[in-house]
Amino acid sequence: MDGPVASALRVLPEYLGYHVLLSAAALAIGIALSLPLALLASRSALLRWPLLSFVSLVQTIPGLALMALFYPILIGLSLLTTKLTGGGFSALGFLPALLALTLYSMLPIVRNVVAGIANLDPSLGEAADGVGMTGRQRLLRVELPLIAPVMMAGIRTAAVWVIGTATLATPVGQTSLGNYIFSGLQTENWIWVLFGCAVSAALALTVDQLLAVIEGGLAQRRRRRIWSAGVALLLGVLTAAFTVLGPASRTDYVIGAKNFTEQYILADLIGQRLAHTGHAAAVRSGLGSAVVFRALAQNDIDVYVDYSGTIWANAMGRSDHPSRKVMLREIESWLKREHGITMLGALGFENAYALTMRSDRAEELGVHSIADLGRHAPGLSLGSDYEFFARPDWTMLRDGYGLSFAHTREFQSTFMYRALADGDVDVIAAFSSDGRIEADHLTVLEDPQQRIPPYDAILMVSPKRANDEELASALAPLIGAVPVRRMRQANFLVDKPQGAISPAEAARWLGKMIPHSGSE
Template sequence: MPDRLDEAVASLPAYLGGHMQLVLSGLVVSVLIAVPLGILAARNRTLAGPVLGIASTLQTIPSLALLALMVPILGGRIGFAPAFIALTLYGILPILRNTVVGLQGVDPVVREAARGTGMTPLQSLRQVELPLALPTIIAGLRTATVWIVGTATLATPVGATSLGNYIFSGLQTRDWTTVVFGCLIAAGLAFLLDQAIRLAELAARERKRAPAFAGIAIAAVLAMGAALPLVTGTSAARGIGAGEGEVMAGIEGRTVVIGAKGFTEQYILAALLERVLEDAGADVEVRENLGSTIAFDALRSGEIDVYVDYTGTIWATVMEREEGAGRYDMFVRMAGWLREEHGILALGRLGFENAYGYAVRRDWAEVNGIATIGDLSGRSVRVGGDPEFFVRAEWTRSRDAYGLQDVRTRPMDSTFMYGALRDGEVDAVSAYTTDGRISDYDLVVLDDPLQILPPYDAVMLISPDAARNPALAGTLSVLLNAIPAETMRRANAMVDLDGATPGEAAAWLYGEVVVSTD
């Protein structure tokens, strides 16, 4: 636990700084948009309805979905831009609504008195109405602040650096120390920002300067956090250190951005690629916890240079192919399609497959005579799986082919899926075949006699721009066909079961598949 806590503290400047940049920029722009709109809506009741309706509609979109939607809208861009736009949209409603309510709540007699003294409408607004409405507007700002701080932790899957990096990575690797640390820092940040704005609200309501100065001081200290990554020179990328290696011409000093999806195996493989590239003299940045389609869109647009995907995912999700294909045929057709349609280079397979498979407890299978997926048909069975699985072609095809229409599905995060099966909360799960918990929990993967589930060979994909540098492909080629399934399973188990960090597992894997072959 101390090692994990030390690692979390070491990442704090980058994660907190990234979070503060998102929160402060989102809040400022939300205010700049919402307050003028609120003023217009308050003075024009015909306009108020549609404006508030549009803002309310945006608010009903789940925050994670709004963040994800920004990536294709921005042409595959990940990182700060999609998160900033989504957070800004999310912060507009409470400020806009309170601006309208505050201004419409000003006593008409006060307005008439202002006009009676010779004030113009603009002077009345600036000197009378806005000061009276300011406490209500600031209350809306407090609400927006808490919403934005919380929503910013969900920006990690779109490649933005935030305190959500702690939470997403910790959940997937079952590192509860990191999860709790991230939650506490995010909660503390929300509390401090809320108190700073509360003091400003108090100053506006009671016309006192002292609370305003105290609030400004707290906000200024917190704003300094946004500059932490620049001041400390830290990066959001998690490094495992470069080993001794020969520097290759064409890659030394080049910044290579590695992408990774949000589960243990991807963290390990990203750290392994990082080690290999750093040995070749490259500067490396890692973008973790990306969703499947987000990672592909980022590769296609050049936001990331390389990441590991799986043939079945590209075939079914990206290419939208419903027909089956053999392992070699699928890889060849996939590689050709990627190159022709998007300029992406499928460098090659790593040597192992991490496929979907239906796993059950061994004792339950023996008692009920379950050996194949079809044996689940006609039974009162609960099937758990990650939410993505139940919208993929693998589920619909296997459901229809094996008569699983009557089973009850329970979508859940893969972090809890295997434990739910072990503890009898579900009867089967959509397991990942290289997961070390399959053997540790004494599970068996059911046979697929109809070969409905496609192959999922791990492959390295390189972006169109990065593919123009042959030194990058040459450096990474040392990993081609180098990782047997059992070796990858052991590396996953080191993290999931033994408490190692992904960097430590990657260092072990590096020794097994790179150093041992030198």
């Protein structure tokens, strides 16, 4: 069994390699765009204000939001390209992250170049004109050499920003050092969180120091220093490219996963099933519900597990409450008809939202159901994950039971349970298959009106894999084979405070209880 440090080191080449490539590409494109635009703006007041306003405005948009906004835009462009040329491109992962980081890199470069030229002594320009220099000669021989230190300071700032912000690329499907941080936060693997932060900081400091050497070489006109630092940066990028893009990186299937423990375990379980049949699989984890569903529909991923209630309410926009069997049948038909997605079947458990309280607090207030909760809600606080309050589930619960809480708060799910235990909130929207419910002796409130729809875990494959018999055969043993009790145990093996194991190890434990296909 690998310890957290050993497991972190094992995936370091992949995570660091992708992080370096993404950051280097974004910074290179950012410099290529920023320098000519800044030089034009320094000579045109008409262009200067709009350009500076635009690059400043970009900085007000949170990095993760900007990356997520690019994803649906790129999906539209991919569909248009497919119609026009017959071939699209993957909108998940690298492209949305690259575009967002490129925009983030521009502000310090543009601002420093414009400010540097604006603050040059006017007599230098007059002297250049007096000796008959052309505009191009004046720029290359006078202005750029003089503002080189200021320009490099802007590039250094941009590099640090880009490397730091690139850790947010994980939720849009791009592997980066953020994989350590996002998965570590969810599974309370603090060594992974610290490891990801430390490696990202070390990378930023190293790049900053190499750029500082180039800055000093420009100021002192020492070409050897410039070339040595430049070659070191280039070697780093080439090493990263060889690490992640080399011949050993064969991938037959791409598995999607959302950003909580159960999804990490199920993705690893699917990957292990595929590996048993001789197929290599990559996992895109930490994806949001809307992103992962679109990724499957657009063939950016091949397979993932979602929940019937999520598809029913969020994707289909339905608010009625049919029986579980009817809901699954209608979901299967809708997925195939509207998106070409094939539903292989339900895994055998559901993971529904469940309003939950500490048992002592529920007993104190005499609360056993959500109907009871309605009478006490004005004096209580409710905590949830980031998605719950935007879902139709919350609207149906709130309106059906007349829930009016004094305060509502959103948490990363790990901290949501901590907040309940510490008394920071009185009620949480927990997950019915979460092992922490039993481990923490929590009370799940009954839903007498059945306002919360079923959330059966369903296995789905992308349109391009609809007729992939090998994939279907490898995953068929999972259908109906994961009871909720086993899933709770697997989740708790990862989430328990002491002696927790990795999602991959929990998946192996879960997989031992599921027979392999007889055709393998």
